[in-house]
Amino acid sequence: DGGITQSPKYLFRKEGQNVTLSCEQNLNHDAMYWYRQDPGQGLRLIYYSQIVNDFQKGDIAEGYSVSREKKESFPLTVTSAQKNPTAFYLCASSTGGTGGNEQYFGPGTRLTVT
Amino acid sequence: AQSVTQLDSQVPVFEEAPVELRCNYSSSVSVYLFWYVQYPNQGLQLLLKYLSGSTLVKGINGFEAEFNKSQTSFHLRKPSVHISDTAEYFCAVRAAGNKLTFGGGTRVLVKP
Numbered sequence: 001d002g003g004i005t006q007s008p009k010y011l012f013r014k015e016g017q018n019v020t021l022s023c024e025q026n027l028n029h030d031a032m033y034w035y036r037q038d039p040g041q042g043l044r045l046i047y048y049s050q051i052v053n054d055f056q057k058g059d060i061a062e063g064y065s066v067s068r069e070k071k072e073s074f075p076l077t078v079t080s081a082q083k084n085p086t087a088f089y090l091c092a093s094s095t096g097g098t099g100g101n102e103q104y105f106g107p108g109t110r111l112t113v114t
Numbered sequence: 115a116q117s118v119t120q121l122d123s124q125v126p127v128f129e130e131a132p133v134e135l136r137c138n139y140s141s142s143v144s145v146y147l148f149w150y151v152q153y154p155n156q157g158l159q160l161l162l163k164y165l166s167g168s169t170l171v172k173g174i175n176g177f178e179a180e181f182n183k184s185q186t187s188f189h190l191r192k193p194s195v196h197i198s199d200t201a202e203y204f205c206a207v208r209a210a211g212n213k214l215t216f217g218g219g220t221r222v223l224v225k226p
Contacts, residue, residue, distance in 0.1 A: 004157075040123065042204060042216040043158075058213070090157055100146040100165040103214060105157035 002027045004106035006091050011111045013085075021076045021109045023091030031096055032074035033103065036060060037088040046089075049074055050096075078111065085113045116141040116209050120217035127195055128225050135190040135220045137205030147188040148206040148214070149179055158204060164188065175199070200224045 004025045013019045025032065031050045035043040045058030049068040063082025068074050074093075078085045088110050092103040121136040139145060146165050150158040162173025169181040179190045188205060205217040 006157075040218060042218040044216075045213060048213065092158075100163065100208075102148065102160050102163055103158075105150075105159070107157045108155070110155070 004091060004093055004104060006089075006106040006109050009107065009109060011109055013111070013113050015113055016080045017113075018080060019078050019085075019111065019113075021078065021089055021091075021111070023074045023076065023106060024072055025074075025091075025093045025104075025106075026072060027093055027104060028071070029093035029095055029104070030071070031094045031101075032068065033092040033094075034058075034064070034066065034074070034076045035090045035092065037090060037108075043090065046076065078113075085111060087111060116145065116207055116212060116215050118205050118207050118215055118217035120203075120205055120220050122220050123218065124221045124223065126223045126225060129197055130194050132191065132193050133195050133199075133222060135203050135205075135222070137188045137190065137217060139186050139188065139205075139207045141186075141207060141209045143209045146208045146210075147179075147181060148208075149173065149177070149188070149190050150204045150206060151175075152202045152204065152219075154201075161190070161203075195222070195224050197224050197226065 007022045033048040034046040047066040049055035065077045090108045091106040094101045094103045117140045119138045127133045148163045149161040152158045162171045164171045164181045172178045202219045208214045
């Protein structure tokens, strides 16, 4: 089955620790995205990548980093510089970064930092 | 810049009743419009999208939406809801060359 996998589903970390969230897709999509979801705020774009070895900041990139070394993978690191990291993180992919191409979403990772 | 406003944060509705979720957008250029559904603790799933052509778009699970350019709206409707339609619904817009922008979401609670 083609799709997007995110692991783990739940993640707990202590304040001050960096943590990496995994996102893998086997849809052969060029573009991949990371969103953060907070209650009542919809989805906010953290980073996106339209091609391997290239990525751009979204609306709320501060405190986050990404890499895109393989087409299938787009891991997100939440660094200790992120002031309020507890949230639900969603990864998505699409055939292209613009136009009417729909984005396909993974099941999400819920990160709790205490 | 583009923006999306979902006018209702929560919509309670009885089973088998109709529901309408309102979405308004702002953009100075032509847009593509999407509705997604999110069930609890899951990712988003596409319900329907408007790219061009007929302004009435039919999607999965009996949902439909109407694009109104003059009102800059893309309201989502279902004539008869089921308990299983309890979820959060997101309207999203993309202008050509821009990123996808999401509204704040509308929680639908279907009551028996």
